[in-house]
Amino acid sequence: MRYERPRLLDGYDKLDGILAHKSVAILGAGGLGGLCAYLLAGAGLKSLTVADDDTVEDSNLHRQVMFCADDIGKIKSLCLKREIGKLDPEVQVRAFTDRVDEGNFADFAKGADLVMDLTDNVRTRLLASRMCLELKKDFVHASVAAGTGMFCAFRFSDPAFVREHGCYECMAGAQAKPAFRGITGPYAETISAEAAQLAMECFMGTAPWGELFVHDMERRTIRRFKLKRDPACPECTRYLDSIKE
């Protein structure tokens, strides 16, 4: 009964059945990660790892819809686990409360069919792209600030994808340093929902792998660009060399 409405959509009749056997690891339980995890659990995903060592602050509540005033001071990933438990007690949520770094990334991503970078930290983002490439795990990136959001899916499990489209670092550079900007609740949660939809498409076989979407929410336009590998990217080169052997 729970999934009867999505099942009415073309291509979605098997989605909950597919998600029931998949696992997703999400970096960030805030403005992007929180709602995204909740929507995926709602869609039928039964196994989730959510990493966030931040605590809920008053200044989060205008956009991080999974938390309430009583949560201020509590660890975000644990609050999110609690909320998903209320939605569907069958969902196994692993709250990863350590800061994700090089040393524990493989543990964080263990068993995941898809890793999602929904963090606000660019160092973690670059690390995630690099580690997912190394682990050959499919990877979704989304970020948002001011009125602009961007999102894309990297099929790192497929060498042909990497050869053509590269990694996050190819696009943004190893020195990427986005400016800190303001944000509204609707802007953040629009991109969060778009990330959840993209993850579902990854499992349905309809994802636009290798396309970067730039959503200008002020002008209400979405531009799409094809990601391209930088032949000089050391991370992609290492990956492609490891395939040859």
Add this chain to the structure above:
Amino acid sequence: MKIVFNGKERQVREGQTLEGLCEELGIKPEGAAAACSGEVVPKGQWKDFALKDGMEIDVFSLVAGG
């Protein structure tokens, strides 16, 4: 020569590179991404990416939030 920059025509000098144009416009490469005719130009290629007459260039901010 003329290019289309973020949807608007713009005069650029012969031999200008993508990196040079961004510098001229005060756009910091570490905070931006770029595409030419719908394909992302990897950051590592900006320095040598020569603009040509009629090219459609999009430069947009990388965003940090989550």
